[in-house]
Amino acid sequence: xxxxxxxxxxxxxxxxxxxxxxxxxxxxxxxxxxxxxxxxxxxxxxxxxxxxxxxxxxxxxxxxxxxxxxxxxxxxxxxxxxxxxxxxxxxxxxxxxxxxxxxxxxxxxxxxxxxxxxxxxxxxxxxxxxxxxxxxxxxxxxxxxxxxxxxxxxxxxxxxxxxxxxxxxxxxxxxxxxxxxxxxxxxxxxxxxxxxxxxxxxxxxxxxxxxxxxxxxxxxxxxxxxxxxxxxxxxxxxxxxxxxxxxxxxxxxxxxxxxxxxxxxxxxxxxxxxxxxxxxxxxxxxxxxxxxxxxxxxxxxxxxxxxxxxxxxxxxxxxxxxxxxxxxxxxxxxxxxxxxxxxxxxxxxxxxxxxxxxxxxxxxxxxxxxxxxxxxxxxxx
Numbered sequence: 001x002x003x004x005x006x007x008x009x010x011x012x013x014x015x016x017x018x019x020x021x022x023x024x025x026x027x028x029x030x031x032x033x034x035x036x037x038x039x040x041x042x043x044x045x046x047x048x049x050x051x052x053x054x055x056x057x058x059x060x061x062x063x064x065x066x067x068x069x070x071x072x073x074x075x076x077x078x079x080x081x082x083x084x085x086x087x088x089x090x091x092x093x094x095x096x097x098x099x100x101x102x103x104x105x106x107x108x109x110x111x112x113x114x115x116x117x118x119x120x121x122x123x124x125x126x127x128x129x130x131x132x133x134x135x136x137x138x139x140x141x142x143x144x145x146x147x148x149x150x151x152x153x154x155x156x157x158x159x160x161x162x163x164x165x166x167x168x169x170x171x172x173x174x175x176x177x178x179x180x181x182x183x184x185x186x187x188x189x190x191x192x193x194x195x196x197x198x199x200x201x202x203x204x205x206x207x208x209x210x211x212x213x214x215x216x217x218x219x220x221x222x223x224x225x226x227x228x229x230x231x232x233x234x235x236x237x238x239x240x241x242x243x244x245x246x247x248x249x250x251x252x253x254x255x256x257x258x259x260x261x262x263x264x265x266x267x268x269x270x271x272x273x274x275x276x277x278x279x280x281x282x283x284x285x286x287x288x289x290x291x292x293x294x295x296x297x298x299x300x301x302x303x304x305x306x307x308x309x310x311x312x313x314x315x316x317x318x319x320x321x322x323x324x325x326x327x328x329x330x331x332x333x334x335x336x337x338x339x340x341x342x343x344x345x346x347x348x349x350x351x352x353x354x355x356x357x358x359x360x361x362x363x364x365x366x367x368x369x370x371x372x373x374x375x376x377x378x379x380x381x
Contacts, residue, residue, distance in 0.1 A: 031069035102283035154366030177235035236305030330370030
C-alpha cells in the first residue's frame with residue numbers, strides 16, 4: 001500500500017506562517033501553481049521553499065519568491081522544458097529575456113516546418129491522385145534544361161565536391177574528411193538510378209527519394225567504416241538533390257549545400273542550412289551578419305556520416321521559366337546572393353551560368369571547392 005501524501009492544503013500546519021512567509025497552500029493560490037507542482041519544482045531544484053519545518057516537513061515560501069514562481073508558471077505555459085526553465089531562472093533579467101526570445105524563435109521555426117508539412121498533407125489528400133506525366137501548358141510539355149559544373153577553387157589541394165545533372169536527377173554533394181570525395185561521389189551515385197526509374201505519383205515520390213537517400217547514407221557509412229571517426233577525421237558529405245517528376249521537383253537536403261529558386265526575377269533560398277550558426281540565428285542569439293564571420297560558421301549540425309540523421313524532404317510545384325540553382329557552400333561563402341541573382345537573371349544558358357558563378361567565386365578568392373547545378377523549367381521543344 002502506498003503512503004498518502006500530506007494534505008498540506010487542508011490541514012493547518014503546526015508551524016504557522018509569518019508575515020515574511022506563506023504556507024505552500026497560500027503560496028500556491030497566490031502564484032497559481034498547484035501544491036503538487038511546487039513539490040515537484042522543489043525536488044528538481046527549480047523553486048526551493050524559503051524554509052522547511054524540521055518537525056512537520058511543511059514548506060514555507062517567501063513573498064518575494066512569488067515573481068520567480070509566476071515566471072516558472074508562464075514559461076511552462078510556453079512549453080519550455082523544466083531544465084531550460086532552471087537555467088533561465090538563474091539568469092539576470094536581460095539574459096533571461098534573450099534566452100526566452102531564442103527559445104520562442106526555435107518554437108516558431110519548428111511550428112513553421114510542421115505547418116508546411118500539414119499544408120502539403122492537406123493538399124495531397126484533397127487532390128485526386130494524378131500520374132506524374134509531364135503536364136500540358138497550353139499545347140506544350142514541360143521539361144528541364146540543365147548543366148552541372150565543379151571546380152577545385154584556388155586554395156584547396158583537392159576537390160571533394162560532386163555535381164550531377166541528368167534528365168530527372170540534380171544533385172550537389174560536398175564531402176569532408178579523409179575520404180570526403182568518395183563519400184560525396186557515393187551519395188550522388190546512389191540517386192542516379194532515379195534518372196531511369198519508373199516514377200510513382202507525386203505523393204509517393206518522396207517515399208522513393210527517402211529510400212534512395214537511405215541508400216546514399218549507407219554508401220557513406222561503408223566508406224567511413226563501421227564506427228566512423230570524429231573531429232577533423234570524420235568522414236561524411238552534405239547532399240542537396242532534386243528529382244523531376246514531370247510536374248514537380250522533389251527535394252532532399254541535409255547539410256549546408258543549398259538550393260535556390262529564381263522566379264519572376266526574385267531569388268528564394270528554399271533550403272535551410274543544418275549548421276551551428278544557422279541554429280544560433282534561428283534562436284535569435286546571432287545575427288546573419290555576425291554568422292558570416294563566426295569562427296564556427298562551417299560546423300555542421302547534420303550531414304550524411306556514420307551517425308544516422310534525418311534529411312529534409314518536400315515537394316515543390318514548378319512554373320514555366322523557373323530556374324533552380326543547387327550549389328555547395330564554396331559558392332555561397334564567396335559570392336553574395338545579389339551577385340548570384342544577377343548571374344542567374346542575366347545569363348540564360350545553364351552551362352554558361354554555372355561557369356559564371358564559379359568564376360565569381362574564384363574572383364573572390366576561391367576559398368573552397370565550388371559546385372553548381374543550374375536547371376530551367378522550360379516548354380519542351
